[in-house]
Amino acid sequence: MSRPRRRSALLPTPSWGWQDAAACRGEDLALFFGPEEESWPQREMRERRAKQVCAGCPVRVSCLDHAVSRPEKYGTWGGQNEDERTSERRRRLRRANAA
Numbered sequence: 001m002s003r004p005r006r007r008s009a010l011l012p013t014p015s016w017g018w019q020d021a022a023a024c025r026g027e028d029l030a031l032f033f034g035p036e037e038e039s040w041p042q043r044e045m046r047e048r049r050a051k052q053v054c055a056g057c058p059v060r061v062s063c064l065d066h067a068v069s070r071p072e073k074y075g076t077w078g079g080q081n082e083d084e085r086t087s088e089r090r091r092r093l094r095r096a097n098a099a
């Protein structure tokens with residue numbers, strides 16, 4: 001009897017080469033991953049600054065594709081925060097199911 005596959009075994013193997021050109025290289029990680037006790041206004045300001053970095057990033061699309069296709073729950077990836085990526089995942093799923 002075969003053993004059930006783990007979820008991670010079903011995910012595509014990640015390719016991290018795009019990170020070499022990331023605009024966030026050398027930036028403080030705290031800009032992209034805020035502390036738990038962060039207030040809402042602090043979070044908004046931090047995310048706005050992170051998204052400014054992402055806006056000029058040459059690998060933004062690869063970054064977002066990575067974060068949307070994997071369970072990257074936290075942080076700003078590809079110019080989107082957690083909630084925005086959840087919406088993006090749903091949008092992509094709907095598009096895929098409609099095709």
Ligand code: SF4
Pocket residue numbers: 019022023024025032053054055057058059060061063064076077078079
């Ligand atoms: S899109 Fe943003 S988080 Fe992703 S690699 Fe570029 S700067 Fe970093």
